[in-house]
Amino acid sequence: MSDEKKRIKEDEGLRFADPPRRSITAGAGFWQIVWRRLRRDRFAMTGFFIIVFLLVLSYLAPVVANNKPIVMRHNDRLYFPAVVELAPLRWFVKYPELFTMDFDEIKHDRSVALVMPIIPYAPTATALDERFIPPGVSHIFGTDELGRDVLSMMIHGAGISLKVGIVAMGIALFIGLIVGALAGYYGGVIDIALSRVIEVVICFPFLFLILAVIAFLPPSIYNIMIVIGITRWTDIARYTRGEFIRLKDREFTEAARALGVSDPKIIFKHIMPNSLAPALVTMTFGIANAILIEAALSFLGLGVQPPLSSWGSILSGAQKVIEFAWWITTFPGIAIFITVTAYNILGEGLRDASDPRIALGEDG
Amino acid sequence: MLAYTLRRLALIVPTLLGITIVTFAIVNLAPGDPVEVIQSGQVDSRISRESYQAMLELYGLDQPLYVRYITWLKRLATLDFGESFIDHQPVIRKIGERLPATLALNIASLFLALVVAIPLGLISAVKQRSLFDKIGGTALYMLYSLPEFWIALLLILLFGVKLGWLPFYGMESINAHELGFFGYVWDRLRHMVLPTICLTYGSLAFLSRFVRGSTLEVIRQDFVRTARAKGLEENDIIFKHVFKNTLIPILTLVGLLLPTLISGSIILESIFSWPGIGDLFFDSVSARDYPVVLGLSFITAVLVLLSTLLADLLYAWADPRITYE
Numbered sequence: 076m077s078d079e080k081k082r083i084k085e086d087e088g089l090r091f092a093d094p095p096r097r098s099i100t101a102g103a104g105f106w107q108i109v110w111r112r113l114r115r116d117r118f119a120m121t122g123f124f125i126i127v128f129l130l131v132l133s134y135l136a137p138v139v140a141n142n143k144p145i146v147m148r149h150n151d152r153l154y155f156p157a158v159v160e161l162a163p164l165r166w167f168v169k170y171p172e173l174f175t176m177d178f179d180e181i182k183h184d185r186s187v188a189l190v191m192p193i194i195p196y197a198p199t200a201t202a203l204d205e206r207f208i209p210p211g212v213s214h215i216f217g218t219d220e221l222g223r224d225v226l227s228m229m230i231h232g233a234g235i236s237l238k239v240g241i242v243a244m245g246i247a248l249f250i251g252l253i254v255g256a257l258a259g260y261y262g263g264v265i266d267i268a269l270s271r272v273i274e275v276v277i278c279f280p281f282l283f284l285i286l287a288v289i290a291f292l293p294p295s296i297y298n299i300m301i302v303i304g305i306t307r308w309t310d311i312a313r314y315t316r317g318e319f320i321r322l323k324d325r326e327f328t329e330a331a332r333a334l335g336v337s338d339p340k341i342i343f344k345h346i347m348p349n350s351l352a353p354a355l356v357t358m359t360f361g362i363a364n365a366i367l368i369e370a371a372l373s374f375l376g377l378g379v380q381p382p383l384s385s386w387g388s389i390l391s392g393a394q395k396v397i398e399f400a401w402w403i404t405t406f407p408g409i410a411i412f413i414t415v416t417a418y419n420i421l422g423e424g425l426r427d428a429s430d431p432r433i434a435l436g437e438d439g
Numbered sequence: 440m441l442a443y444t445l446r447r448l449a450l451i452v453p454t455l456l457g458i459t460i461v462t463f464a465i466v467n468l469a470p471g472d473p474v475e476v477i478q479s480g481q482v483d484s485r486i487s488r489e490s491y492q493a494m495l496e497l498y499g500l501d502q503p504l505y506v507r508y509i510t511w512l513k514r515l516a517t518l519d520f521g522e523s524f525i526d527h528q529p530v531i532r533k534i535g536e537r538l539p540a541t542l543a544l545n546i547a548s549l550f551l552a553l554v555v556a557i558p559l560g561l562i563s564a565v566k567q568r569s570l571f572d573k574i575g576g577t578a579l580y581m582l583y584s585l586p587e588f589w590i591a592l593l594l595i596l597l598f599g600v601k602l603g604w605l606p607f608y609g610m611e612s613i614n615a616h617e618l619g620f621f622g623y624v625w626d627r628l629r630h631m632v633l634p635t636i637c638l639t640y641g642s643l644a645f646l647s648r649f650v651r652g653s654t655l656e657v658i659r660q661d662f663v664r665t666a667r668a669k670g671l672e673e674n675d676i677i678f679k680h681v682f683k684n685t686l687i688p689i690l691t692l693v694g695l696l697l698p699t700l701i702s703g704s705i706i707l708e709s710i711f712s713w714p715g716i717g718d719l720f721f722d723s724v725s726a727r728d729y730p731v732v733l734g735l736s737f738i739t740a741v742l743v744l745l746s747t748l749l750a751d752l753l754y755a756w757a758d759p760r761i762t763y764e
């Protein structure tokens with residue numbers, strides 16, 4: 076046998092003996108094609124870039140909108156008080172010598188504050204002589220009833236909206252995948268029982284369930300993430316269940332079973348990677364929805380608690396002064412709308428790009 | 440059909456039981472026991488041992504969990520949800536007083552959504568890829584992403600405050616009863632306009648996209664091609680053949696929309712001070728009025744369960760191809 080043939084033989088043997096690797100490579104190929112198609116969808120890519128932009132902006136919030144300088148001179152040493160508020164640094168680097176400093180005082184002093192953030196206002200910095208300033212040069216989106224800069228509050232609030240959306244739907248994805256997988260794979264009594272559980276959760280209008288739980292728990296953003304997560308998984312479970320029913324009798328599953336691969340391995344390694352598409356599409360729409368729910372809860376005063384503010388909580392404060400301070404209502408609402416639309420059009424694009432009814436090979 | 444109905448009804452039982460378990464589980468989520476919460480809120484915290492004991496017994500909190508659950512189930516069976524912590528009215532009466540307002544709002548909204556969404560969806564499906572379809576599709580898409588409480592604020596600002604055209608507080612004016620019959624009806628209708636619009640546009644967007652999708656599916660079917668081949672008028676094909684068949688899935692969808700509408704009512708009713716169950720629920724959550732919160736959660740869940748059941752049965756009745764298998 077020539078080397079060439081031997082290699083092919085081994086290759087085939089390997090494939091036959093080790094189906095997981097094969098199914099995973101097939102999955103990766105699938106996602107490559109989905110990504111390639113998505114990139115051509117100008118609409119969906121706009122949504123994608125808006126989301127990326129917001130993620131970057133909310134990460135960089137401390138250096139974009141802050142009353143602390145990015146670079147400052149103090150006792151002939153250089154300090155970076157805004158930079159050390161960025162995520163990994165803030166857990167390690169502290170400037171105890173700056174604790175008592177009044178940054179609102181020094182920020183106008185060019186010899187001390189060498190580089191200021193573009194928006195030189197902290198989201199929590201109140202200024203009673205700057206209340207209700209309409210949008211203009213000094214405050215692009217105006218100020219609120221405590222003289223806080225609305226744009227700065229919005230930039231810092233972006234992180235909360237995005238975090239709630241992603242963490243909550245991460246939890247929902249986890250529950251939904253497991254429930255859907257078990258119901259779809261095993262069928263029978265397990266399916267009937269789990270389908271009842273799904274039905275029970277659907278029966279509670281979601282805000283009722285969420286508010287009822289929140290009524291009993293102390294209000295905090297983490298409780299909201301968890302509660303949204305444990306109430307919004309039903310759609311993901313239903314789609315995953317459908318995919319598992321479709322895939323559980325396919326040749327690759329039968330082959331794995333014939334080789335004695337254990338059930339958990341078949342479920343998680345063989346079928347799951349091939350059934351993720353509808354779940355991820357649903358999750359994208361779910362994030363949009365979770366952002367709306369968080370905004371609504373914060374608007375009702377049951378979400379983010381002061382001094383933190385999210386887009387919803389800014390709107391909540393705006394409600395009382397809507398007659399003359401239109402800007403506090405307008406801009407956060409537009410921000411919510413843009414973010415939710417971005418997730419929705421990305422979800423729509425993902426759904427089209429991963430639609431199995433359109434032949435995947437055509438442009439692969 | 441009979442077999443289907445019976446099996447569908449049988450499946451209600453475990454779901455109903457599940458709803459009671461979830462509701463009961465929420466009660467027990469409370470940090471500490473509800474009695475403690477009542478005391479810290481309303482009664483002197485150094486309450487006497489006897490009255491503490493009396494409260495424990497009243498709420499059955501000295502019993503083991505499963506005994507409490509069974510006692511609670513027995514009371515549920517007689518629609519006894521206990522009394523409100525706040526005004527000591529029976530919960531069921533409080534809910535009964537508020538239900539008509541919510542129903543009025545939701546029925547008006549559903550009706551409006553259907554009346555607008557069906558023609559919109561039909562036209563954009565028939566004229567697929569036309570300018571109307573594209574602009575309509577994008578516009579509806581955006582409607583779907585607009586937070587309803589924000590739209591409510593903007594509409595209040597525009598029509599309520601700036602223009603002063605429409606009322607935005609409560610269900611009727613203070614002097615409503617002096618207006619005579621027609622004046623009274625007119626007053627009520629005017630109060631309904633803003634909350635109904637806010638409640639409707641989301642489901643309107645959703646419904647019309649759905650109608651468009653299901654119409655497109657029907658249009659591609661063989662019997663439509665046959666009708667065209669016979670030389671029928673396009674209008675006849677659309678209204679007599681296509682439309683009838685798209686109505687069936689819409690029936691189910693209306694059942695599924697109910698939970699979304701009721702959820703929407705919570706926020707909108709509290710913004711517009713609309714005296715419905717959403718407003719009651721929100722007030723009860725804020726005041727930690729547990730019996731009302733639980734009673735309302737349970738009753739709305741049962742309402743939704745019944746409406747999905749009704750939708751499923753209607754669906755099966757309208758489309759004989761559906762079987763339980």
